[in-house]
Amino acid sequence: MTTTAAATEPFTVRAFLFGREDHGSAEALVGPLHGGGAARDLLSGTTRPLTAAADQAVEREMAAVIDSFLGLDLFDVAAGGWRKHADLTAAARRTRAAPGSEEVLALATHEITSRHRPYVDVLMDGVKIGTLEVGLDLAFRISGLVAVVRNAELVAVRSGACVLDGSLTVQQILLAERQGQLDLPGIWRLHTPLPLLRNEPPPPPPPPPPPTRAA
Template sequence: MTSAPAAAPLTVRSFLLGRDDSGTAPALRQALHDQHAGAGLLPGPRALTSAGDRAVEAELASVIGALLELDLVSLLAAGWVRHTALREAAHRTRQYPGSEEVVALATHSITSTHRPAVDVLVDGVPATTVEVGLTVVLRITGLVAVVRDAQLVAVRAGECEAEAKLAVREIPVASRQGRLDLPAELPLRSPVDLLPPDRQGHTRPSWQPAGPGPGPGPVNPG
């Protein structure tokens, strides 16, 4: 486990692995191989060859790489939707359209847990499922938020300590904790609705693929 400031862009990938370039996939493949996270998936006569294990590791690295592209600012925003002080400010500013409140937040933590599953196919037939687990904990101190018309429109950053853990089949593959170098004002992609109509029953953010494209899915080692 290392401890150091993260560099931009603020993705889980850049924080956890310290990089956001084309070298990420080989690094993930090597980590999976070193921890034997992709080996021995099938017992007995159905066992994969060494080449099959490496093919599974390569595909898992690709799937996990897509997961690690999660934006840390978006994870923070998802947590702030549930913050009591911000929701109270949202209710007040919704009651008085055009009004704005500046809310200073004390030290608080946001935990984001993601557990996608990857199906492994052998000769096109489902053989087993690989569980992937990613947990990100963000602890923020001295943050100031601006709420207007029930939306979070600006955030002036304080200090942020982060911890990320990645596991495959409950085998630890990578972990890191350290300080996030947040910009003076966080770049929200758009105003965040603090009173979304669909938030009932949601306790923490979860990750799901939005549609076709990179994301958890079947892996066929060939």
């Protein structure tokens, strides 16, 4: 499925995968969890079988926990890849060395991938009965990006398109997947400047000039 999105606020994984930002996406997860038998598999080793209603309650709790991982801002995820981009970091160093300077860069088509593997231990009567393993995979294919760097920060994205593939699994059961086209300038508009050298210490200050000697 392909859609085009231009965000007026931080655009999250939840909004991308489910087309909504409220936590109603948790309800959308219950059906795939039930159909894939994730709760049954976790509860099968317990000595006290649960009723069907209890199974459903466990599935709803699972869905709520999984949904809590979906508030990641997609632009922030992509920004993590841009901090590693050689052209952007080089421009950041140059503009840091010349305060007030600005560089406009047209970047070649590139890809940023991000894999997330959160997990939740599931307890019954205080005893661990299993681990809920969640998989979130994102792949950004970015083209036509024109970026503005000032004072070692990415301050604007003037153009650029991104095709994003995203998938969400739990216990290797596919819960959601989507492909969509993102409008990068639209997503960027309300974000603050992105420090590109966050993990890089500033260069040492130049040494003081030698003292002058009186004639």
